[in-house]
Amino acid sequence: MTSRMPLISDEQRRARVGRRHLLAPAERAAAVEEVAGAVVGLHASDAATVYLSACARLAEPSAAEVERALYEDVTLVKLLSMRRTIFAVTEEFAPYVSASSARAIAARERATLLKHLREFAEGWDERRLAETERAVLAALERRGEATTGELGADVPALRETMLMSAGKPYEAKQSVGSRLLRLLASDGHVRRCRPRGSWLSSSYPWAPVPPWRDVPVREAKAEVVRRWLAAYGPATVEDVKWWTGWTLGDTRKALADVAAEDVRLAGGVAGLVLPGDAERVVEPEPWAALLPGLDLTTMGWRVRDWYLRAEDVPALFDRAGNAGPTVWWCGRVVGGWAQRPDGEVVWRLFSDLGAEAEAAIGAEAARLAGWLGEVRVTPRFRTPLERELVSGV
Template sequence: MVIDDGQRRARAGRRLLLAPAGWAARVEEVADAVVGLHASDPATVYLSACARLREPSAAEVDRALYDEVSLVKLLSMRRTLFAVTDAFAPYVSAAAARQIAAKERATLLKHLAEFAEGWSPERLAETERAVLAALAARGEATTAELGADVPALRETMLMSVGKPYEAKQSVGSRLLRLLASDGHVRRCRPRGSWLSNSYPWAPVAPWPEVPVREAKAEVVRRWLASYGPGTVEDVKWWTGWTLGEVRRALADVGAVEVALAGGAAGLVLPGDEGPVAEPEPWAALLPGLDPAVMGWRGRDWYLRPRDVPALFDRAGNAGPTVWWCGRVVGGWAQRADGEVVWRLFEDVGAEARAAVEARVERLAGWLGAVRVTPRFRTPLERELVA
């Protein structure tokens, strides 16, 4: 069975909710459709979700993140922050977040030993218990507020010694992130707008225990359902796991091999080898780090290699992209006066331009007075706002 590039683009349009016919009513539907919303940049969760909602609004995302807490953020796959549904969170925690937390804890202890005084594994564990007790008493609090209850959080480490970006980092900022990866605390509504990086923390009840192997299989099953076909290399890159872990998870879900354009081997779930119907022509304006552009390691079927330098920073972070029928055809940005500006890399025709203009109007409409600057800025985004 061959699944060509056209079929892969059709699948992306339908399964990643990019074609208007598939737009969702609730943000939880969006998060599950893309497996997890990238959350390293606070704006990405909102922009990615609203690009796929029938009625886009920041309030809908706030509802899920902070009112109902049906969407939670976890430092997980590839040591990246993802927002996933509460039902999926136990699997992500067992499959990735706990492993990340263990590595982060070991790294923190190493840094404390090198760049701070009086720290040991026992003191770190004692500090964690004190933080959780303080949070239980307060209900929610910022890292700075917790520092009043647990003074150890205010201690600092000198990081990247001797390098141009040498800086002091508080123990508290690292420790709260650890506790979140372990599933003990969660981020609450930011102090300020939905773009703010200043937020309090709150304790959370433990998630149900899921065996690690079962959890990894479920993560891969969901990825194949949304992003398949993909290669073994795609799955390894997206999860950040070892090749052995990836192969075992693929075997556990019974992944089926198919041929991709050019003869490469791809994988899909059993029963998913057949064609899908082409959606109606569609355009999308997706933010930096959107799951669609960051979903695969091999991107040539939807992104021309020559366009990569304009759309990605040097660390491999994607900037805002313009899509037409499953291909990245340009980029966009928002200027200081609120205008959404965009540029196409090729002539895609009048229908495509009209569709892009409609998405620009839609985006500007729900953003209103909000101004968005990507956390990871790319050459084209900087050029467009200049």
Template sequence: MSSGVPSGGVPSIGDDQRRARVGRRHLLARAERAARVEEVADAVVGLHATDAATVYLSACARLAEPSAAEVERALYEDVSLVKLLSMRRTLFAVTEEFAPYVSSAAARAIAVKERATLVKHLREFAEGWDEPRLAATERAVLAALAVRGEATTSELAEDVTALRETMLMAQGKPYEARQSVGSRLLRLLASDGHVRRSRPRGSWLSSSYPWAPVPQWPDVPVREAKAEVVRRWLAAYGPGTVEDVKWWTGWTLGDTRRALGDVGAVEVVLAGAVAGLVLPGDDGPVAEPEPWAALLPALDPTVMGWRGRDWYLRPEDVPALFDRAGNAGPTLWWCGRVVGGWAQRPDGELVWRFLADAGAEARAAVEVEAARLAGWLGQVRVTPRFRTPLERELVS
């Protein structure tokens, strides 16, 4: 396997075929929409969950009958969808069946780093803390949570007073601030797979939520887990490049290549004679779906699915649709291309702008999708956590 230009005789997959795969495999073409949110999460490997709204908006864009209640069922009633700090140190919502693989392939390594960072900060910026005290506090928190069933960080601090302590960060600097030991410790326990976020106190957009215990998942060998993550990524996003997989997973190049080898990834030629990769047997043509439009939210897994994006996103549109840290804002899609962006104003009105002339059919289809989105949102108002230039402009 190489990341250079493939040799002759290798099958080709052009940009039109890549866009057809997006419409079908990411459940964005109308005929492909799913009945349950678990199907959606598996179709895109995982739903971005850094912004609470993204899980709902991304899922409902792909559901035949969009509903916040359907997403809440999976997250909080059946707990068939769980959130893990994993690939690229990003919070993803993945199916419970897939979670042990994600935990072993990505989340555990991140948890190790999170623990080391927290221990360092406790030693530097708090008094009387070391690794034994941290471990004892974690055990006390888990015991208290087992009794309560679920509880917020502040509620747990009533039982475990060490959670009330703070760390003075950046002392003497303009951005000096105190961080709660409790908030950091609960985030660490979540990274380790011991606790999960339960139903928010308030609307589904609320950032105030209790924690609940998590049954321990089966132990999956790291190499096997990484192979499964890559297999699912290729099934959903393939063809992609080695660089795409490395970026999406956040792994080293060595780990990325090893996992691609373990699943038997085979080369194809992409536009511009670029070497791409697919699963064995997945180099054939995919039927074009009916023309489709979508209003996808900030950080949607499709727009954030590849490092190389020129085949679905014009480079000149990136400054309007992404913030400076590389976070995507809300995007308009037409037949596998990003053609603009959208926003919701404080009065609830959905507004959008085309950045490329997509034609009358696209404009009509976007209006239909906007009405569909407005219908299930109702009185809910959504502002992305990471604001982008076009989104701000549309709202003003």
């Protein structure tokens, strides 16, 4: 790498986050599909994250807007895909995500499930698994939608269980139904419908999905990388490999297919952007954001030192590397937040940022509490600072 390569400073990277991730108030979107498209996909491993991430980027935040896209218009689709993480992506983008990542994951999930069925259940082989899948899909076609429990009335095999780790302190029974429906979702045959209960509920029915158009794997991987670099570039090869969960070879091939260009990052680190995307971005007006656990921006890069101090990581992440709720100021993580049982949204900053920042963060907390109303949110993966804030420590 030579000094002639364009330099993109950390300040410029943070400016891009404010604009391209729709976090600066002037950039906020009118519809949740715009949000998902701008950031490639919304993390959906925790049901609440989709709503909180989307509403942080909507000009008029509301759970109803997210539900419209997920369950009424079905313009957002949840897929077990990159890094074996569930993402909510636009219907238009779903075939690329499926071909690039979800199909391969589904193949591994099928092999694992079949192995477990043979080891921990009775009378299962590849043929019976395939027959059960067909029976489930036929039942869903008749019903329109149904929970796993409801489908068990039509397909009794779903009610069977596997005894995992028998005789050990952590032995547990897993239902065949829960594993098989997840597999069918990974394969793109079924989707989650509106939860039974509030939008935080993990109890939901399933519905069949019309077949997506077939996309060649190499083309799909290139399209995923193109969209990702448009939202997250500049980035390192390590960032791209980590985010996608692909092999280094597949990552480099996709970067070559989109003709990614070399740039310099702070400290002489090698970075990549899409062709022609090294130009300076106008910095947005100062902005604050309260982002939820697992938010796509917090979890967007493998190397995070340009927006997150190493000393703050233990307070904001759990031991598995899952991000908790974070407070942002002008492209940096500056603290954490939580919602207490009485509904109050509280936060803690790691340093004194001045009156302007505190006022902006307070306004975002009020905005969040306003659209949440009576809803109480507890992150799926709890972190030290979030727990402290909830308890009032």
